Amino acid sequence: MDIPVIDLAPYLEIAGRLSGGPADLPGQLGSSLSELCGEVSRVLRETGALVVKDPRCSAEDNDRFIDMMEKYFERPEEFKRLQERPNLHYQVGVTPEGVEVPRSLVDEEMQEKLKSMPNEVQPATPKGPDRKWRYMWRIGPRPLNTRFKELNSEPVIPEGFPEWKETMDSWGYKMISAIEAVAEMAAIGFGLPKDAFTSLMKQGPHLLAPTGSDLRRYGQEGTVFAGYHYDLNFLTIHGRSRFPGLYIWLRNGQKVEVKVPVGCLLIQTGKQIEWLTAGDCMAGMHEVVVTKRTIDAVKLASEQNCSLWRVSSTLFAHVASDAVLKPLGHFASSPLADKYPPIRAGEFVEQELAVINLKGSKAES
Ligand SMILES: [Fe+2]
Numbered sequence: 001m002d003i004p005v006i007d008l009a010p011y012l013e014i015a016g017r018l019s020g021g022p023a024d025l026p027g028q029l030g031s032s033l034s035e036l037c038g039e040v041s042r043v044l045r046e047t048g049a050l051v052v053k054d055p056r057c058s059a060e061d062n063d064r065f066i067d068m069m070e071k072y073f074e075r076p077e078e079f080k081r082l083q084e085r086p087n088l089h090y091q092v093g094v095t096p097e098g099v100e101v102p103r104s105l106v107d108e109e110m111q112e113k114l115k116s117m118p119n120e121v122q123p124a125t126p127k128g129p130d131r132k133w134r135y136m137w138r139i140g141p142r143p144l145n146t147r148f149k150e151l152n153s154e155p156v157i158p159e160g161f162p163e164w165k166e167t168m169d170s171w172g173y174k175m176i177s178a179i180e181a182v183a184e185m186a187a188i189g190f191g192l193p194k195d196a197f198t199s200l201m202k203q204g205p206h207l208l209a210p211t212g213s214d215l216r217r218y219g220q221e222g223t224v225f226a227g228y229h230y231d232l233n234f235l236t237i238h239g240r241s242r243f244p245g246l247y248i249w250l251r252n253g254q255k256v257e258v259k260v261p262v263g264c265l266l267i268q269t270g271k272q273i274e275w276l277t278a279g280d281c282m283a284g285m286h287e288v289v290v291t292k293r294t295i296d297a298v299k300l301a302s303e304q305n306c307s308l309w310r311v312s313s314t315l316f317a318h319v320a321s322d323a324v325l326k327p328l329g330h331f332a333s334s335p336l337a338d339k340y341p342p343i344r345a346g347e348f349v350e351q352e353l354a355v356i357n358l359k360g361s362k363a364e365s
Pocket of ligand 1: 229230231286
């Protein structure tokens, strides 16, 4: 099953002129755009993922970003360790492989659930921490006054990469813009005011957090780069990766390999959108493993002398830490709303991370 590609262009053309709440929107949007917004919310609800094309995020932009990250991850471990900030809990700079722990490894409740899943849709069993590196780069402004101050730390820029800041910021901001358009369309599709989600995202602790997985070293079928988990944030977005291996679980339990066409972006639902919709849109479960298709892509890449680091240009978009997560609009009267009591987004993230940090390591976000 391929997830349909949603072209954001027709929405972007009129987005700036839209005003008002759900009652006024259908008239301003016309029937085809109303349907498109309905499609966005329906696909997010049924699959936990969405593939979009945003004319502002080109395949060349994605290539420029991935080329730089491949060059970085290919540098020796001693070099990359210079960008490591364990004293700042890896909130900026590089996180080496073997630090992030997938939730399925430590969450007993989740392990029980996994055992009850039919064999053919069971995720790979991680045997330890994830075998992937990650780089954390903050995107967007932070609030001056907040109860949840991030550790006060300067961004880390590796030596010998003069293009670093510009490349990270420009790709990061472009992906945030794509998320904002999707968040507006989804809100409209869910029957909420168009800024129901985006107003909560302002000054959120958004993170550009690309991962690097070394397929030369860990190219065996079945190797787990990111064990089965969900994301803690609102929505996650990635550019197209050069190597396949990402699996998602649909709401109906089906396990699906994600194929992102060239020039498109992949969006996944996190726990915060689940909270805001009282579970109408659930956080999408996913994993990244080496498969036969990954190995085929590795063969092709080695023949063409290309990098064998699998880079994913992940960006985690968050609800602002001081904003309150609670079911919005008509979702407040959902029979499931009690499962999602009001909580500040910053506190929610801290609680979620504690589940895994208690075991002494860093969580998948
Ligand atoms: Fe994830």
